[in-house]
Amino acid sequence: MQATRAGLPTHCDVLVVGAGPAGSACARTLASAGLDVVLVDQHAFPRDKICGDGLIPDAYAALRRLGVLDEVMAQAQPVRHVACIGPSGGRVDVPGTMAVLPRKQLDDILCRAAVSAGARLLPPARFQAPIDEKGVVVGARLKLSEGEGAMSGQTHELRARWVVLATGAVPQALIAAGVCERRTPSGIALRGYVKNDAMVGRIKALEVVWHRKLRPGYGWIFPCRDGVFNIGAGVADSHSLERSGRLGMKDVNLRDVLGAFTEFYAPARELMEGGRLIGEIKGAPLRCTLEGAKFSRPGLLVTGEAAGSTYSFTGEGIGKALETGILAAEAVLNGRIRGADDAGIRASYEAKLATLKPRFGLYEKANRVNRHPWLADLVIWRAKKSERVLSRMAGVLNETSNPGNLVSVKGLSRLFFE
Numbered sequence: 001m002q003a004t005r006a007g008l009p010t011h012c013d014v015l016v017v018g019a020g021p022a023g024s025a026c027a028r029t030l031a032s033a034g035l036d037v038v039l040v041d042q043h044a045f046p047r048d049k050i051c052g053d054g055l056i057p058d059a060y061a062a063l064r065r066l067g068v069l070d071e072v073m074a075q076a077q078p079v080r081h082v083a084c085i086g087p088s089g090g091r092v093d094v095p096g097t098m099a100v101l102p103r104k105q106l107d108d109i110l111c112r113a114a115v116s117a118g119a120r121l122l123p124p125a126r127f128q129a130p131i132d133e134k135g136v137v138v139g140a141r142l143k144l145s146e147g148e149g150a151m152s153g154q155t156h157e158l159r160a161r162w163v164v165l166a167t168g169a170v171p172q173a174l175i176a177a178g179v180c181e182r183r184t185p186s187g188i189a190l191r192g193y194v195k196n197d198a199m200v201g202r203i204k205a206l207e208v209v210w211h212r213k214l215r216p217g218y219g220w221i222f223p224c225r226d227g228v229f230n231i232g233a234g235v236a237d238s239h240s241l242e243r244s245g246r247l248g249m250k251d252v253n254l255r256d257v258l259g260a261f262t263e264f265y266a267p268a269r270e271l272m273e274g275g276r277l278i279g280e281i282k283g284a285p286l287r288c289t290l291e292g293a294k295f296s297r298p299g300l301l302v303t304g305e306a307a308g309s310t311y312s313f314t315g316e317g318i319g320k321a322l323e324t325g326i327l328a329a330e331a332v333l334n335g336r337i338r339g340a341d342d343a344g345i346r347a348s349y350e351a352k353l354a355t356l357k358p359r360f361g362l363y364e365k366a367n368r369v370n371r372h373p374w375l376a377d378l379v380i381w382r383a384k385k386s387e388r389v390l391s392r393m394a395g396v397l398n399e400t401s402n403p404g405n406l407v408s409v410k411g412l413s414r415l416f417f418e
C-alpha cells in the first residue's frame with residue numbers, strides 16, 4: 001500500500017466509505033480474502049447510530065457468517081420473541097432467535113472485525129466526491145475531520161480500483177457520486193434509551209405495537225441489558241404514501257406520536273413514569289425497499305441502506321445491510337477470480353440484489369398494516385387461534401416464508417377460511 005508522509009494511503013484495491021454494518025461487513029469480507037482495503041467513516045468509532053438496536057434472525061445469521069456472533073452475544077441481550085400487539089390490545093409472540101445490542105457497541109465490534117481482518121481504518125474523514133476519469137470512478141476525495149493531526153481539515157485523494165459507498169440513509173454521498181435517484185427518505189423513526197430496573201423481566205420480547213394513534217407507523221420497546229430499554233416510533237415507507245397522496249411523513253410529528261405511545265400503551269407509560277431517560281430522544285431517516293439509488297456505476301458499488309436495504313414494514317435493516325455488504329464484497333472477489341471486467345462485476349452484484357427485491361416488495365405490501373392497524377388485530381386474532389398462522393408469521397421473521405402472504409388479499413382470505 002502506498003502512503004503519504006502523514007501515513008495516509010494513496011492507493012488501495014477497494015475503498016469502503018461508511019463503517020456501519022454494510023461497510024464493515026464488506027471491508028471484513030474483502031480483507032479476509034487478502035485484498036488491500038481502506039475503510040473510512042466521517043465519525044470516530046465507537047460512535048452512536050440512531051436505531052432500535054434489534055437484531056432479527058437475518059442479522060443473527062449474517063453476524064455468524066462474519067465470525068462475530070459470539071462477540072456480539074457476549075454483550076447483547078438475547079431475545080426469543082417478537083411480540084406483535086394490535087390496537088385492541090391483542091398480542092401474539094412470534095418465536096425467533098434475536099438480540100438487542102446498542103449500535104454504539106455493535107458497530108464498534110463490526111468495525112474492529114474489519115480491521116482485524118486487515119482493512120486499514122483511516123482517521124475520521126468525509127467522502128466529498130469520487131475521482132472520476134472518463135466516467136469511471138477511480139478513487140475518492142476525502143475531507144479529514146478537524147483535529148486529525150497534520151492533515152486536519154485537509155482534502156486527501158485516495159485512488160482505488162473500486163469504491164464501495166455504504167453511507168446509510170443520508171443521501172449526500174450518493175448525490176456527490178451521481179447515483180442518488182431520490183433525496184427524500186422513505187421513512188423516519190425516533191428513539192430514546194430509558195433506564196428502568198423495575199421493567200426487567202416484564203419486557204422480554206421485541207414489542208412492536210400498532211394503533212390508530214401511531215398511524216401510518218408503529219411503536220416499539222426493545223430490551224437492552226442492565227435495565228435499559230430502547231423505545232421509539234417510526235413511520236416506514238412514507239414515500240409511497242406521499243406518492244399516493246395519502247397520509248404521509250410530512251403530516252406526522254413523530255415526537256407527538258411517541259408521546260401518544262407512552263400514554264395509551266401501558267408498558268410504555270410505566271417504563272417512562274418509573275424510568276430515567278438516558279441521553280436525548282433522537283430521530284433519523286430510513287431508506288427502504290431497495291429504491292432511491294443506482295446500485296452501481298463504473299468503478300463504484302452502492303450497498304446497505306444507501307442502496308435502500310431497510311425493510312419498509314418494520315424498519316429493520318441491520319441484517320440486510322450486513323448481507324448486501326457481503327454481496328458487494330463477493331461480487332468483487334468472484335469477479336477477480338473469473339477475470340470479469342467492471343461491467344461483469346457490477347452486473348453480478350445487481351443480479352444478487354435483484355434476487356432480494358421480491359422480499360422487499362412484499363414487505364412494502366405488508367406495510368398496509370401500518371396504514372390500517374386493524375389488520376394487525378386480525379392477524380393476531382388468527383395467529384392466536386391457529387398454529388399454522390403463527391408458524392407462517394415465524395416463517396416471515398425467520399425468512400422462510402414471505403410477509404406478503406399474510407396481508408395480501410389471498411393471504412387475508414386464507415387467514416379467515418383456512
Ligand SMILES: Cc1cc2nc3c(=O)[nH]c(=O)nc-3n(C[C@H](O)[C@H](O)[C@H](O)COP(=O)(O)OP(=O)(O)OC[C@H]3O[C@@H](n4cnc5c(N)ncnc54)[C@H](O)[C@@H]3O)c2cc1C
Pocket residue numbers: 017018019020021022023040041042043049050051052053054055056059125126127128166167168169170172173188189190191232234283284285286303304305306309310315316317318319321
Ligand atoms: C430510529 C431507527 C430505528 C431502527 N431500528 C432498527 C432495528 O431495531 N433493527 C434493525 O435491523 N434496523 C433498524 N433500523 C435501520 C438500521 O439503522 C439501518 O438499516 C442500518 O443502520 C443500515 O446500515 P448501513 O451500514 O447501511 O448504514 P449506517 O448504519 O447508517 O452506516 C453508515 C455509515 O456511513 C457513514 N457516512 C455517511 N456519510 C458519509 C460520508 N459522506 N463520508 C464518510 N462516512 C459517511 C456514517 O457516519 C455511518 O457510520 C432503524 C433505523 C432508525 C432510524
